[in-house]
Structures are given as structure tokens and as C-alpha cells.
Amino acid sequence: MSAGAPFPESVPRRVLDADAVDTLVRRRARSHRIGRWVIHALLLILAAFFLMPLVVMVMTSLKSMPEIRTGTLLSLPQAPNLDAWRSAWSEACISISCEGLSGNFVNSFIIVIPSVVLSVGFGALNGYVLTKWRFPGANFVFGLLLFGCFIPFQIVLIPMASTLGFLGLSGSYAGLVLVHFVYGISFTTLFFRNFYVSVPDDLMKSAKIDGAGFWAIFVRILLPLSWPIVIVSVIWQFTNVWNDFLFGVSFAAGDAQPVTVALNNLVNTSTGVKLYNVDMAGAVIAALPTILVYVVAGRYFMRGLMSGAVKG
């Protein structure tokens, strides 16, 4: 840790008699209990702060429009119903088709799954190569790859569009998957590389002595260890690609639009009455997969982070 002793030597060590110890313990116990109370109270207040928007979204989606107009944000729904949900999922008219968000939901999966598989797969390989098969300039190459994490996406829209057109991939799922691969590979490489850096080389050395080659070492030694970081990468990539709007709106053909674009179409009426309950139901539907991922795999996310994914 930091250099030097944490405390000056002059902190007095007190010699205590039995009564004094007793009082001290009891006082400490009380302040300890008060302390625990304070801690729990703070945590609860924070939890309320973080939960509030989700609660608002869900409650609004269960209300009817007249109720929304006359009620307030947190007023409980008087006759909760799932009409708005049904509408958002399968009935709401988005432009000329009245099929709700369900079709676009599927589109998002078609886009997300290959993107995640490709970027996590290559990220792992890149991390492996950059740490275990060192060549001169490996760190420099890693640095070059890393800058891709920081490029604002609006900048690349036009040149990427020209490139996709040049490759004949404009308006196709494959084109969009490629785009997400390009801008995801930097992150996944970062995660895997930082993870593999802390895997001791001895494991590799003994395997090499046994005659194992490039792929064998990767598959049989590194991969089994990698589950925490695979999960972190998958969660990160899944979330980013699922929530993407800009690339989806620019590069996806009309019927291949992801659910974020459809949600925008649903919510943004330029004229006409805004159906807040349907909008909120749609927003929750669009957010469900990523929320579920965090709820279910959140624990592994923590574990993955602790095993050094994003360490300084």
C-alpha cells in the first residue's frame, strides 16, 4: 500500500481497568448500533433514489391515461392493468404497421448476439496474444487498440456509411454487426488483456514443455479460468449494443430496426396525443433484457471486476 506508516507513533495506547473497559465497550456498542442505523438509513435512502425512476416507469405503465393526467408521479395506480403493456408489445401502431415492439425486439437479438460473440471471442484471443505471446511493441499495439474505446460515435457515421456501402453491407444485419464489432473490440480486448496479465506465466510454461501449441494452451488452460471476465465482457457488450440508437438508426433498414429505434418512433410523436402509459411500458420492455442480465449476472460482474478486469 502507500509508503510509510499509517499512523504517527505518538498515538497513545491506553491502559484500562475493568470498569473503564466495561463502559467503553458499552459506549462503543451503542455508538456501534447507532452507526449501523445510520449506515442502513443512508443505504435505504440511496436505494430509494436509484429505484425511483424505475418505480415511476412501472407504475405509470399500469395506469390509464386519465389517471396519469390527474394524478402525480408516485400516486399508486388505482386499477392497475396491463393494457399499455399489451399495446406496446403487440398492438401499438408505429408508422404503418401496428405490431408494437415485438418484431424489433427480435431484431435487437439478431444484432446483439453475433456482435457479442464476435467481440468477446476476438477480445479473448487478443488478450491472450498480447499477454502470453509477447512480441516487441505488444504494449504499443495494445495502446493503439485501446483508443477505440474513446471515439465519439457521431464522428464516424458518414465515413462508416460510405465504407459499408463500399463493402455492399449497407442496410443489412451483417453491416450493423460489423460496426458493433469495430467499436466493441477495444473494450473486450481491454478486459481480457488486463485479466490475463495477472495469470502467472508458469502455467503456460509447463504446458509448452508438454508440447501444447497456441490453440491448445488457450482452450485448455486459459479459457477455463476466464469465466469471470467472459461474463463481464458479455454483460458490457450486450448492454452497449442492445442500448445503441445511433448506429441502429443510421445503418439498419426499415424492417431490421432494433428496439431502441422503434421505441423512439413510438415515444416521439410530432403531433398527436402522447400515451405516456404505453411509452413507459415500451421503455420497460426495451430495457428488460439488459436489466435481467444485470440482476441475474450482477454477482458475476462484481466477481469479474474483482479479479482485475478494470483495475488501475
Add this chain to the structure above:
Amino acid sequence: MHHLFTRTAAAALVGTVIAALSVGAAHAQEEQVEVLHWWTSGGEAAAVKVLQEDLQTQGVGWQDMAVAGGGGDAARTALKARVAAGDAPAAAQMLGMAVREWAEEGGLGDLSAVAEEQDWEGVLPTAIKEFAKSGDAWVAAPVNIHRPHWVWANPEVLAKVGLDAAPATWEEFDAAAEKLMAEGIVPLAHGGQPWQDATIWDAVVLGVGGADFYKQAILEADEEALTSDTMKSVFDRMRTLRGYVDPNFSGRDWNLATAMVMNGEAAMQIMGDWAKGEIVAADMEPGVDILCTMAPGTEGTFLFNTDFFAMFEVGEDKQEAQNKLASSIVAPAFQETFNLTKGSIPANTEVSDENFDACGKKSMADLKSAEADGTLMGSLAHGHGQPAAVQAAYIDVITEHFNSDMSSDEAVQKLAESVADATF
């Protein structure tokens, strides 16, 4: 464990490839037009559906490319991406100035065959023709004509202060506003978004300065006009109007402001005729339950904005379908149906006004006289006054002035500078 992983991944990949391929295959059948637009909900979507069904009867399939939001902002980006990729849609919705800018870039097709057949030269008003044509070629089909400078007023609320009609001059407006505020009624319902501020500003320039001043100051961006005393009085008037709106105006959507007029919270709103959609949806009758008059001083002139479908150059195989789309759009039958639903009036002047409501009839009559008088002019706020960069330069200053305590002198200075920079 990783066997399962690899097998699942492989399956996912194979499934994806098949899905992607099959999407491509499905479209090789009938004649198709791909149309980009931002009419994704409510009456507008219903109107688009009318067009789709019309084309269906002619054997043309409709490939929908809908992108909502911001008056076409995201749609514009999507369109640029598609054109940059060399994959332009057959048609894209856009406003007049955008058609002109796209025509300059090149890449728009030629609809002259259709135009001759339907006599576009004869049935479209002059100002619209100027946008629909690039040189001698017809590049876009107009769908409607909107008029942005209406005053929508609640007659019951006006009656409370002894008025039986909305004010026709700015002096009357001030007098009415005083009385209304004394009764605790908001004189002017407004949504504080830049385009709404600009909508009012257009009307004020026209009302305070007249048609010729509007031409100089806006359509020609003449620096003298921009820094003139007339322009200063325009900003003075805007400052007064700022005092007539309620404190919650900032960021409010326009339809919520219309609702304020309808439920009596406010007396008037200066807004385009798309407000009719809200009025009708609330079971009220435009012209009767909510009065429609022109913004003070603008009677006898006609600012307009039109939705066009610009046609991009497509391969020969798509030309037929594209022509059918263009002719369907301008055909009287569609023009009538669409505009009845949307609240605007037909661009095709051959359509009779029989089925339109009182406000629509007035609009169609005013269109004819303005065309004759030469006072039919494009609206700046709605993309028919100046190209995008210059338009934005105006709106920046308008909205900054409205949302601060900037003086009129400062405002005209900034306006001239802003416009000059935008023409770099």
C-alpha cells in the same frame, strides 16, 4: 462446459446468417418503393397508411423506413447515412429547402414524365413549384400546404373579457392580454422549444413589417433589413409576448399548449394548422369551439410549409414504382384524403374545398388570393425560408432572445452576425 458454449455460439451464428439472408430474399418479388419518413404516429401515420394502400392497389409494395423525432432530425441523419452508402431510398420526406439542398448535391431523380401527365405546372401554386423543381427537372412531389401563423383562440375565455373575436392587430392583442391577465388567464399558451419561438417570430415579422419586409429580411437575408428599426420593433414585440406566457412554458410540447387553450387555462396560441388534429381529437370543432384567425397583421398574406417526397435517382427497375408513387401523391383523391386527416390543405389546387372545415376553407381561399397578390411566401421556421445553416442561425438568436433579457439592439446585431457567419 465450453463445448456447450462453442456449440451454442455456432448455432447462433448459423441462425443469424440464415435470418439475414432470408430478409434479403423476401424483397425480390413485387415492385417496391422504399420511403423514408417521420410520420410515425397518430393521424400522420394513418395518412401514410392511406398512401400505402393506394399504392397497393396499383401493385406497388411499400417498404417503410420510419424514423421519428425532432421534426425529422434523426430521419435526416439516417437519410444521409444511406446516401453516403450509395443506397438511397426511392423517396424521402423533406421540407422545401431540404429538397433544394439535396438537388444541389445531385442524386435526385426526374419526375417530368409524371409532372406532364398530371399537369403539375398548372395545378401547383408558384411558390411550391419553385421548391419542387430543380432547373427544369421535377424532383419532388408535394403532399400538402401548412400555414403556421394561425391564432387558435378559446371563444368562451375571450367572452369572459368581453371579446367576441380574437384580436386582429397587435394593439388589440395587448389590450386583450391586459384584461386576461387580470382574470388570471394566460393570454398566450406557448411551448418553449426553438421551433415554436421561431413560428411566432415569423408571424411577428410578417405582421409588424409586412410582406415586403418579410421578403427582404428573411427570404433575402438582407443585412440592412436585419439591422433596421423595423427588426428592432419585431424583437420589442417578442419581448412583450414573452410577458404573456406562463412560467412553465420552457420545453413544453406544442400540443400541451394547445390543450391549455382547449381547457380554458389560456386564451390563445399562435400555431400552425396541425393544431386542428388536437382540436378534433378532443371532440371539438375547429372554427366553432376553437376559433381560427390569422396572427395579428398577417391577414392577406400566406406563409406556408409543405411536406415533399423527394425522389432519388433509382435504377430503371424501380423507376416505374417511383413514378406511381409520385402520381399517387399529387392525384386529387389522395390529396383530399390525406389533408383532411392531417389538418393541412391540398397542394393540388384542383381539389375542391367542399369537405374541409371552416378553417380549411378559409385557408384554401386565402391561398388563391395570396397566389394572385404575390404574398405566398415560405416560412423560415418550417424550412422554406432559408437553407438549414442560415435558418438555424436565425433561430439561435430568436430563441436566445426569448429565453433571456437580451435587448432588441443586441438582438439585431447578433442576428446580422449569426446570419453572416452561416453563409460561410
Add this chain to the structure above:
Amino acid sequence: MRSSARLRRALPLAVLSPSLLVIAVGVYGFIAFTIVVSFTRAKMFPNWDWVGLRQYPRLFGNSRWETAVDNMLVFGSLYILASSVLGLAMAILLDQKIRAEGVLRTIYLYPLALSFIVTGVVWQWILNPGLGIQKMVRSWGFETFELRWITDPDLAIYCIVLAGVWQVAGFSMAMFLSGLRGMNEEVVSAARIDGAPMWRIYQRVIIPALRPVFLTAFVVQAHLAIKSYDLVVALTQGGPGLATQLPSTFMYSTTFTRNDMGLGAASAVMMLLAVAAIMVPYLYSELRAERPAS
């Protein structure tokens, strides 16, 4: 034998090459493209109407850009500071052997799962005086309660900070928590035996030990702040008026809405320079300091 050895040496590079290729084109190629376009008078699309450096003085004299940069400094520093402090506080609180830790952690983390658009839409509603918190509190009887930051040009930027921090503090917390958990227990217990109060221990021992995590958190949050576009668009659309413009919204509206691609490219170059100014030194120190584990 020799050819297979050469193959073996080529294999790592071969494996890296797809990624290197796409980054070379998709990142560096496009950055070069943007720089070139900033030297032209491109309008709707790139054209080669060369004007040298003239877009840059035009950019620096533009009042919208000025507002955007000011906002970036305010928003960026508050965003990073607030989410780091809040994240650290939540991590310290959660580290106190709380029974409901798993549930609480999920609650703090889930906002990261939401897209910026959803976050912006919901918070816009919550902060709207006529629909959200102000209306609600007034309905509870506090007739004069006001929370109208979002309509105030001077205060609207703080609404964006609020929504942004709400979204990202959980991630910050996760990093600090993993840092706390990975800490050497012995030094802490030694300090405690010495009789020092807990807050002292935090101040003198624990927080300084989290220095590397602060750095990473700073980098991640700085890059999120610079990229903030969806959030602003969804929450305030850059308003009221132009009060909450950020460089990213400026670049987008200049390029795509105002058809002024040359100026937009110049602003993009400035954004990239700002990012590089933060990231390059960090990356350099990161990668220099690392000695490979062997």
C-alpha cells in the same frame, strides 16, 4: 521445422490482425478523414472545397461552441466528482457487512443497464415542473414548493448532471467495492488495534490505497462525459434555448442538422484532442508502469 517456427511466430499477429485492421480503418482512418474534412468547406457531404484552417477560428468565435465548452467543463467536472464521491460512499457503506448487500448492489447497478434514451425520457418527466416532482410535492400540501431547474437556462445543466450521476454511480461503486475487497486486511486491522477511530482509518489508510481505482474511474467517467449525447438529447434536447449544448450535441447538430460538415468536423477534432489529452497520458503511464508478470 523452420517454417513451422515461422508460422508459430506469425500466428499471434495473424490472430490480432482482424482487430488491428478494423481499428486502423474504423478508428484511425475515420479520424484522419475527419481531420481532412475540417480543412474544407463541406456542407451536407464531404467535398474538397479546401479552406485550410479557416473553420477553426470560425469555431472558436461561435457562441454556441463557447456555451458547449463551458457546459462541458461544468458538467464534466461535476459528473466525475459526484459519481466518484457517491460511488465511493456507497462502496464504503456496502462494505460494512450488510446482510442485504446483494440486493442493494443490484439496485445501485441496474441504472447502467438502461439506455440513455430511456434514462433521459424518465428523468425529463420527473424533473418537469408540471408533471413530476414539483407537482407531486405540491399535491402533498407544500403549495409553494419549486423544482424547476429544467426550465431555467442557468440550472438545466445540473439536471443533466443529476441524471448522468444516477446512471453511472453504480459502476463507480462496483469498482471501489472491488478495490476495497481486494485490499490487504492486515494493515487495516493493525491500524484498528492501534485504537484509531474508523473514519481516521478510512481517511489515512483506505482511501489513499484506492488511488489506482480512482484513476480508472476517472478515465471511464471522463470518456462517458465526453460522449454524452443521447442523455442530453433525451433530457433537454440541448435546451432551454441552447443552454445545455455540449460539444457532442454541437458536433451532431452542426454536421447533420445544419448541413455544415466542415465546421462539424472541426468541432469533432477538438473533441478528439480533448479525449486524447486525457487518455494518452493515462495510457502511457498505465502501460509503462506495467512489467509483465513472469
